[in-house]
Amino acid sequence: MTIPAERLQQITHRFAELEARMASGQLEGEAFVQASRDYAELEPVAKAAAEVTAMREEIAGLTEMLADPEMKAMAEEELAGLKKALPGAERDLAIAMLPKDEADQRPAMLEIRAGTGGDEAALFAGDLYRMYERFAAEQGWRVEPVSMNASDAGGFKEIVANITGQGVFAKLKWESGVHRVQRVPVTESGGRIHTSAATVAVLPEPTEVDVQINDNDLKIDIYRASGAGGQHVNTTDSAVRITHLPTGLVVIQQDERSQHKNRAKAMQVLRARLYEKMREEAQGEEAAARRAMVGSGDRSERIRTYNFPQGRVTDHRIGLTLHKLDEVLAGQALGEIVDALTAEDEAKRLAAMEA
Secondary structure, three states, X not given: OOOOHHHHHHHHHHHHHHHHHHHHOOOOHHHHHHXXXXXXXXXXXXXXXXXHHHHHHHHHHHHHXXXXXXXXXXXXXXXXXXXXXXXHHHHHHHHHHOOOOOOOOOOEEEEEEEOOOHHHHHHHHHHHHHXXXXXXXXXXXXXXXXXXXXXXXXXXXXXXXXXXXOOHHHHHHHHOEEEEEEEOOOOOOOOOOXXXXXXXXXXXXXXXXXXXXXXXXXXXXXXXXXXXXXOOOOOOOOEEEEEEOOOOEEEEEOOOOOHHHHHHHHHHHHHHHHHHHHHHHHHOHXXXXXXXHHOOOXXXXXXXXXXXXXXXXXXXXXXXXXXXXXXXXXXXXXXXXXXXXXXXXXXXXXXHHHO
């Protein structure tokens, strides 16, 4: 994709303006914060633009040198290398210029729920949660469970966790959807392969400024917790159910012994779900087009299969198969899938711009 020289000049000029403003010492408070954000966002674009500009200028200079018999041989050699490298540099610039999802750098809320398959599905949900824990550790992120509902056989019927760090949502947003597992359950005496599933949802974490919730829009019920939870279960009214009346969203939290802690965690989950709903409504057609690129992110869409007998993981959105099941579940090779999905998304968006 060839970027016009005028556009490169605009990028360079804008970046120089920002640098001068940042160095002036005249910016304070919110103005400085906003300028810092703009600078950080534009810096990789400006660097890529400077590289393309330098390569184009060098190609022009070498082309002129071809007229000199003494310099021609050297110029031809260098020119061939630059002309070969220029398309890659222009593509990197085009990718850097693609519109960014403002939520990409945010922390995320991870929700995993066992689907079809009973105990085996709950065990698989536990496997997925540990996979994300290990992947997060590789990235230097922090994982903090918000709520969990353990199954009798191990694993989780449902688990919600908050993941904080640099660029969490940018990498984990591809994980939303149905994950399917094919394996012989430990409880299966006949050795038959069973198929079960778990759903994953990854929501960007909002701030209170992003989502303001009116107390009058909430219906809050307090009741006694039930199920796994320790010796205090069923002795105090600590479980909290919050219903957001305008949208009908319901969040239940009962893990903590404190009613106040349960309420705070339930509000955190509710805020994340409302923010995602707002994002989907605001993006409209753009969101629909984006979902068509590498899958919808809908919880009902099967996105990946983990086949234990064959030791493989297949991502159905891009037709990628890795015979690295153990490494993927250990969090080490999950990045290969994430990078491939990111590259596919970039390629589709570039193609859409060029069409």
